[in-house]
Every structure is written in structure tokens, then in C-alpha cells.
Amino acid sequence: MEKNCLKSKVWISVLALLVAMPIFVVAMSWLFPERELWAHFSTILLPNLISATVVLLIGVGIGVTFLGTILAYLVVMVEFPGRQWLEWALFLPFAVPAYVLAFVYLGVFDYSGYVQVWMREVLGLSGFDIRTGSWAIILTFILVFYPYVYMMARASFKRQKINIIEAGRLLGTGPLRTFLKISLPLARPAAAAGLLVTLMEVLADFGVVSLFNFDTFTTAIYSAWGDFRSIEVAAQLASLLVLVAFFLIYFEKKARGQAKYYSNEVANRKPYRAFGVMGWLISIFIFSVFMLAFAMPMLQLIIWGWTYSGKGWSVKYIDLIISTLILTVSATLITVSIATILALPNHCKKNSSWLKSVINIATLGYALPGSIMAVGLLYGINQVSAISIYFGGQSINQIIFGSIALLLFAYISRFMAIGYNSIKASTEQIKPIFTQSARLLGVSRLRLIWKIYLPMMTPGILAGGLLVAVDIMKELPATYLLRPFGWDTLAIQVYELSAEGLFEQAAIPALIMVLFGSVLMIIFQYLDKKS
């Protein structure tokens, strides 16, 4: 038994630590402190950037928590007109990259956009600057990221025992108090998990903040690297983000640890029915969110795309689609395979705090901004080359820099958490008694995995794979820095064109991306419903 565990421990540790390598490289940067630059950063740049980041995190955090939880509660607990398709439609904004929504809103609400032109020419009002203050960027982030909280809270509400809500009602409690006192506290850990992912996404964002010219903590990282040419300080600043993410994960896990309130059955009965005026008000509210986060931006993209398609449709879009697909499919397959190995139930994992820790570390890459992940990898390889040359060997830079392998590695490390969390959740239904009875029937470990574990984990593996694929397809900064020469993807095309204000041209690749993403989300929805 001990020998088997030793083998498992070595294998899993190697795999997990390999995935977590960029984090270690970034952490290693502290071996090369640059005091002068730090003095400059800490006195001049950081105070303002940190306060701007905190404002952004608080605003987005409050917004996504309210919106995601309320939407989830309404679609799960209340029967109202159009509920079924709205429940499904609310997932679609997942398919829209944050920077796409940002450039659509900038295009529509900026000085030269329809809204301000109309305000000036028709109403005679002076316009407003959408880039002033933080309200516009906070709203954009809320509309892009509320689905994380919505998805998690919805799953939690669905698993709440309906009897508990009914007991509350029979004790004289109205819908609002039932929500506040029963449903919400029970769904709190799930909503917190969604909030955690959102905050990490906001911390790591590159596209939206740069399109809005909004300076955050990541600006300091780029400044250290771009303006001061110090990879070390950039990496040191990035490691602080990992530290914040580590604390967030710790608190989320602690909160989740106390929550075992769920029923194994998903109830389809709705405790509340809202027809008439109230029902329509709920429908209009949810439909408005869908319109703002998905339908209207898509309509705008279609209009721009249509306007531009007459001028410049070309075969280059096929090349963009192919290169995006190659990267997305291969990175997703590898990520999901490693995540499955890390999540497979195993008594060694269960009893080893070391393995639990290394697996947790392997999922921390999600907190690293894509660009820092890229810089970390380039920096790490550069160091390896330097050591190799020191010992009389050759540099490996030329072989690895600009190779697909490096980019795939960045994707795997960055999105492991998404795949792992989804697959891990599916292992929770594998009760120890299944393993015990299979082992007593003489089933080998391999057969146990093949016949019992994998079939039960399949929904989680597929769901995790779809979410990872959507995220990889949308990924921008790491792709931007690490892609092989000539490998433009849809995301890069969208960003480059929209950064120059060429919204009409950016619309077609953006639409293709949203279309692919929507198809993946529809399959995700179908699997979710089936399971």
C-alpha cells in the first residue's frame, strides 16, 4: 500500500508541479530584488493603482454577486413567462470575450458613437466621456462576468431541498424573507466560488482595461516590464497577485467546507409562481440583462460586420479560424486529460496533505495574468539557457521561443483550475462504497477507473472541457506574446483592430468567436440539463 502511494505521489507531484511551474518561476524572481525600482513603484505608482484596483474589485464584486445570485434564484425558484428559455439564454454571455463587449460599448457610447451623436444632434446635450471614472468599466465587467456567479448559484439553488423552502413558507414567510434567510445563506458558498473566479478574472484582465485606458495593478506590471525593462520586478508584482488569489481561494474553501446542505436530487418543482404583472416584470428584468450582455452587442457586431463584409471579406478568416481551432482543441484535450488525472479519486490523495497542496498549487495559474504567465515562461527558459551555456551547453531559446508547445503550456497552466474544478465536482458523487464494493468484487484499479470512475466523471469532464475551450479561444495576452510567428488567432485580430478603433473590421472575427463560443455553451447547457 505504502509503495503504491509513493509511486502515485511521485507521479501526481511531478505532473502538478510541472503545471505550476510558471508560478514558481514568478516566485523565484524574488531572488533578484531591485530596491531602487521598488522604491519608485511603491511611492509613485502603486498607491493609486492599488486603490483603483480595489475600487474595481469592490464594484464588480458587489455587482456580479447581486446580479448573478438574483438571476439564478429567479430562474430556479420562480415560474414566470419565458423562464425556460431565459434560464438558458443567461449562459450565452459566457461566450462573449470581455474585450469584445468592451469595444462594442466603446463603439456605441464613445464620443463618435450613436448614443453621443444622437445626444448632441437631436437633444442638443453635451456628451460624456465613457472613460472617465470607473462606472463604465465596472458595468462592462459585471455584464461579462455575472455568468460565473449565475452558473454556480443556479447549481446550488437547484440542489436545495425544496421542502426547506416550503417549510419556510408554511411558517408565514414571504418570498423575499425566504430568499434572504434560507436560500441565500445556503447558496453563499457557491456564490462565493463564482465571485472568486470573477475577481481573479478582473485582476488578470488585459483587454478591457487597456481598451478603456484604465490603470490597475496590472498596469504596474506592464510598466515594470515595458518601461523599465525589468522582468524581475514585473514578476515580483505578479507574484503578489498570486498571493491575493491564494488568500481568496483559502477563504472560499473555508466557507465551502461548512456547507453540506444539498440534496442529491435536483427538484424541478418551483416553489413560487409569478404570473400577471409580477411575472412579466421579472421576465422584462431578466430579458434586459440578456439584451445588454448579449443580444444588443451581437446586433451591433452584426451591423458592423455586415457593413464591412462588402469591403473586405477575405480568405484570411479561414486561416484565423483554423489556427484558433488547432490551439483551442489541442490545449483543451491536454488540460482536461491532466485535470482528470489530478481529480481521479485515490486513497493516496485523500490521505496526503502534500498531494492536496501540490494539486491546489497546480490550479493557482488562473490567478496569473496571461501576459505574466508568458513573461514568466520566457524568463524561465532564458534562465535555463543561461545555465546550459554556463556549463558549456547550448541555448534552448531558439527551439522553444515562438513554438506552439510553449503557448500550449501557458494555456494548460493558466486554465487548469477551470477544468480541474469542474471534474473534481463530478467526483463528489463517487461514494467510497462504490470503490469498496468494486474492489471486493476483484476489480483492478485500472478497471475501476475505466468502468466506474470515468463514466461517472464524464459529465464533469465534458463540461470542464467546454469551459476550458471557451476560455482558451478568448485568451488574449499570452497568445499575443507567445504565438509562433504568423500565427494570428481570432482573439488577436479582434484586439488589434479594436485597439485602433477599427470596430467594423473587428466585428467579423468577434462574431465568429462568439458563434463558436455560443455553440460550446449550448452543448454545455444540454449536458447540464441531461445530467
Next chain:
Amino acid sequence: MLLVNHLSISYQATQILNDFYLSLATGDIFALLGDSGSGKSSALRFISGLDEAQSGQVVLNGKQLSNNGIHNVAPELRKIGMVFQDYALFPHMNVKKNISFGIYNLSNSEQKTKVEELLLMIGLKGVERKYPHQLSGGEQQRVALARALAPSPKLLLLDEPFSSLDKHHKERLVLQVRDILKKTNITSILVTHDKYEATIFADKVGVIKNKKLTIN
């Protein structure tokens, strides 16, 4: 007084109750017997206002709560208490908070007094700060009863609350609960498939057979 009249319930084109009639005087303890799927829990859910029916009327103390299978009064306004088969205690609240959940409109000191009285009555004084998962099945059952009794309901519905208890504990608890209900003089309906439990608990026993209710 409770009157349930012309109650008919069907699920997916299968009729399970047809023209169910029941009349109880204030303080009556009634047991409703029937096989699994006979419609006894469905009848209870209709009376409580949680589910609608094809047809049926509910009148409690002269007030019409439901008519033609549709509810005129929402469950939260009916003043009907219910003890569920799995007790449905709020897992994130301790015993005190569970019991006081339905009396939030009283002052803190009144809530405290009421909770203490109820805990004394169900013989569970001292467990106020415990959470449901820290209690035995029998203790959870009694807390669920105390919680349902706290808002002084006009009618108490018990949906197989003793079914998960062992025989020895069940008999003792059934008699204890009956005593409490008699003391409080609350009209009650117990749904069960255990004939003996029904006999020792209730003043009157009814059986659902062939979609109809027969009162013994």
C-alpha cells in the same frame, strides 16, 4: 373547524384522488392511512396550499382558503403548520433560530420565552445552540414539531414524520406528540401507512382506497 370538499387530484392523466371529503372539528386529531402513491401526501399538500388540484375546496375556521382546486390564500398566509417526512429543518440555523423562524414578528424577549416554553414541552431544554446535524432523528423530529407549533397554527399537518424512527422510539414519540397536540388543542392530520401508529395517535382514522376516503 376544517372542511375539505370535492378534492380531486390527478398526475399525468392518472386520477389518484376522486371527490375526497373530510370534515374535522377544532382539536380533532385525524390519521390518514393509505398505500404509497394513494394520494394521501398530495391531499396534505393541497390543504397546505403548496400544490393545486383539479378540483377541491378548503375551508378553515369559516375562511375559504381554496376553491375549484385553486388557492385563494398563499401558503404563508394560511396559518397551517406542517411537519415534513424529512423534517426540513434549516441546516444553517441552530435549534433556537429554527423554532423562532416563524415568530419573527414577536419581540426578542417574547421569542425567547416562546422557544423556551416549546423546548420544555418537547423535552429538549438545553439544545438551543445545537445545529440539526448534531441531533438524533427523534430530537430533530421534535424540533420540527416545535417549529411548526411556534406560530400557533390553526391546523397542523404531519407528513409521515415518524417513518424513519425505529419501532421503540416511534411508539414513545407518537404518544408524546399526541399529548402535546391535545394540550394545545390544535386540529391535526397525520399521514402514515402504519396502521398501528394511526390507531394510537388519532381520534379518528381514515383510509384512502380506490381514490376515495373511508372514515372508520
